[in-house]
Structure formats: C-alpha cells, structure tokens
Amino acid sequence: MTTTSSATWAPDTFLAAVEAAVWAPSIHNSQPWRFRRTECGIDVLLDHDRVLPICDPDGRSARVSCGAAAYNLLLALAAAEVPAAYVLGRDDALVHLTPAGHRPATPPERRLFRAIRRRHTNRYPFADQQVAPGVTAQLTDAARQEDGWLDFVVGDQAIFALASLIREADNQLNADPAYVTELQAWTHLAEGALEGVGRQAGGPAPHPAELMARRDFGGAAQRQTRDPAREPVVAVLGVHGSQHADEVRAGMALQHVLLTATDLGLAAALFSQPVEVPAIRERLRLAMHRYDDPQLVLRFGFAPTLGYTNRRAVADVVES
Structure with a gap:
C-alpha cells in the first residue's frame, strides 16, 4: 500500500487501516466510532447514536473506545510503512491523523499490529497460573x-x-x-x-x-x-x-x-x-x-x- 501524491493516504490504505481500527474494545461491543478521510488526513469521530444513554450517559466510555480505535489506526498505518502523527480534539474529531512520511515499522509496532485481531476481552474464569515476573x-x-x-x-x-x-x-x-x-x-x-x-x-x-x-x-x-x-x-x-x-x-x-x-x-x-x-x-x-x-x-x-x-x-x- 502506498500513498498518493496528495497530502493524505490512498483510499485502500485508509480502508485497510480502518479494518484494523474497528477491532478495538468498546462497552457492550457498541462500536461507537466513525472514520473520515479528509484532504489532509484521517479523523476519528464519535458516533453519538452509539453512546449508551444509561450505562454511559456522558460518553466517557465511548471516547475511551474511540481512543483505542485510534491507536489501532496508528499501528496499522505504521505497519504499512506510512505512519501518522496525531492531535486530539480538533474541530469535531476526537483524533486527527496526518501523514508523517515513510519509514519501516519498528519491531514493537509490528508485534502489536499482529496482536490486534488476537486481542479480546476474556469473560471466562482465569486459571491458577502465575504471571511471569517482569x-x-x-x-x-x-x-x-x-x-x-x-x-x-x-x-x-x-x-x-x-x-x-x-x-x-x-x-x-x-x-x-x-x-x-x-x-x-x-x-x-x-x-x-x-x-x-x-x-x-x-x-x-x-x-x-x-x-x-x-x-x-x-x-x-x-x-x-x-x-x-x-x-x-x-x-x-x-x-x-x-x-x-x-x-x-x-x-x-x-x-x-x-x-x-x-x-x-x-x-x-x-x-x-x-x-x-x-x-x-x-x-x-x-x-x-x-x-x-x-x-x-x-x-x-x-x-x-x-x-x-x-x-x-x-x-x-x-x-x-
């Protein structure tokens, strides 16, 4: 995947990154996020229709979930060797990403990106097995x-x-x-x-x-x-x-x-x-x-x- 000559990412790069972003956790798996490709980057938006009115009346949990999705988005772009810089709270976007050039992904970025689809919230009893020191x-x-x-x-x-x-x-x-x-x-x-x-x-x-x-x-x-x-x-x-x-x-x-x-x-x-x-x-x-x-x-x-x-x-x- 490559970027175009414009200031933002190519459509296929954007869609592939969003495909990774949506695997973030959210309360009740409500998925309260939306993504917008703009002339200068990508916006992560809060989907107000998916904020839970009883459990999350002020939208705090939904904003936390959108932050987790934005982190996945950053990892996906880094793994595609077209990383992003970001700012929080710009206009109506919770997170605004802009291209930060080209570079190979770091080993930690590659490992964490590979973990995105394996990560899940586990609601089963935990075993009596100690977590390793460190x-x-x-x-x-x-x-x-x-x-x-x-x-x-x-x-x-x-x-x-x-x-x-x-x-x-x-x-x-x-x-x-x-x-x-x-x-x-x-x-x-x-x-x-x-x-x-x-x-x-x-x-x-x-x-x-x-x-x-x-x-x-x-x-x-x-x-x-x-x-x-x-x-x-x-x-x-x-x-x-x-x-x-x-x-x-x-x-x-x-x-x-x-x-x-x-x-x-x-x-x-x-x-x-x-x-x-x-x-x-x-x-x-x-x-x-x-x-x-x-x-x-x-x-x-x-x-x-x-x-x-x-x-x-x-x-x-x-x-x-």
Whole structure:
C-alpha cells in the first residue's frame, strides 16, 4: 500500500487501516466510532447514536473506545510503512491523523499490529497460573508510553477491597431496570451478530462467589463457585486530566496495554462498573491515592479463548 501524491493516504490504505481500527474494545461491543478521510488526513469521530444513554450517559466510555480505535489506526498505518502523527480534539474529531512520511515499522509496532485481531476481552474464569515476573513492568511501561498510568493492586486485602467496590457498583447498576434493559438489548443469542456480545463471548453466567463481578450476558450457569487464581493480577488504569481529550488518551493507553498483554500471551478482562457509578469511582480514586479519576479496572492472567465478539463492516463506519 502506498500513498498518493496528495497530502493524505490512498483510499485502500485508509480502508485497510480502518479494518484494523474497528477491532478495538468498546462497552457492550457498541462500536461507537466513525472514520473520515479528509484532504489532509484521517479523523476519528464519535458516533453519538452509539453512546449508551444509561450505562454511559456522558460518553466517557465511548471516547475511551474511540481512543483505542485510534491507536489501532496508528499501528496499522505504521505497519504499512506510512505512519501518522496525531492531535486530539480538533474541530469535531476526537483524533486527527496526518501523514508523517515513510519509514519501516519498528519491531514493537509490528508485534502489536499482529496482536490486534488476537486481542479480546476474556469473560471466562482465569486459571491458577502465575504471571511471569517482569510482565507487570512491561504493561506499566505500555501505559506510560501513552501518557497514562497503570497501578497494580497488590496484596489480598487490597484486592478484596477492589473486588468489593466492583461488586457494589455492579449491584447498584443491576438495581436499575433501565440499565438491565439496555444490557439485554446488547446481548445477542445469535453468534453471528455484528454488534453486542454473544453468549459464547459473554462467558458463563456470573456466580455470586466469584472474586470480581462480571456483567451478565446471558451465559449458562457455571459449576465453579470460587475464583481459581490464588494470586490474581489486577490493575487500575488512568491518565492525568479529566477533559474529553484525556479520556481519548486513556483509550490509547488502554489499547497499548491490552495489545502488549496479548503479545505476551496473557488474557485480559475489563471491569468498568466501579467507574460508571460516580460515588464508587471517587472511592476507587481515593483507594488508589490518585489525583485523577480511574478509567478502568483490568485483570491479567491465563484463561481459555472460547469466543470473540464480531465487528460491523468497514463501510458502516466510514463517512463519505
């Protein structure tokens, strides 16, 4: 793939990059992004029709997802040897990319690009298998490279306290009939659905005794009544700042972390419930001794790969 003589990328380069971008994570697999090729670059836009009104009323999670998609876009262009520079919050675009010349992709860029299609949110029980020493430092560095922070929660007492916040938030959310209705609307029985979370990808039904409360995507009841991992690896991700552009930057940090984990052979689970309830988000911030709000709780380890969510066609997310 090559660029034209104009200031932007060729149409085939643009479409190939978008095809990689859409494999970013999004809450309920709502895919709240759109992409626009302009005379001078590429814009990543928020699709306001796909912002969840109950779960994400201010669009924070949607902006995080768009940031993750933008990170995939940057990797795809780098892998095509036509990399991009970017700015946040230009006009109506969350991210605006411009060509940055030609150069070979770096080895880390190639590895992370190859991980895009393998990465997925794992909603199955994690095995009692220890994560190798030094991995947490690599994940922390991945967040730091995007101006983010990733604080690992260490010790039984701290992990149980975090798990308690997740469960409390999950219980509060599920007590709202509108939240349950919205969640069910994005839960699909058909595995071929191009959006939402299917039964296989959604994992088994949450069990009251499991350590970290998961959303219920309609899976079958599980026999397991406790978390098998005796030393779960759990972290909280955030960025410095609370503006919309900072939330987009959090998504870029998130995706860098998740792709690094995938490249290292790790499974990852995402928990946004404690961030969705303002009072509990504040308690989590205080527990992490951070000035800035946390954006997401992540868990890393080893779990079976049993189901992926699907994505809409590129033509459905591109603006003419």
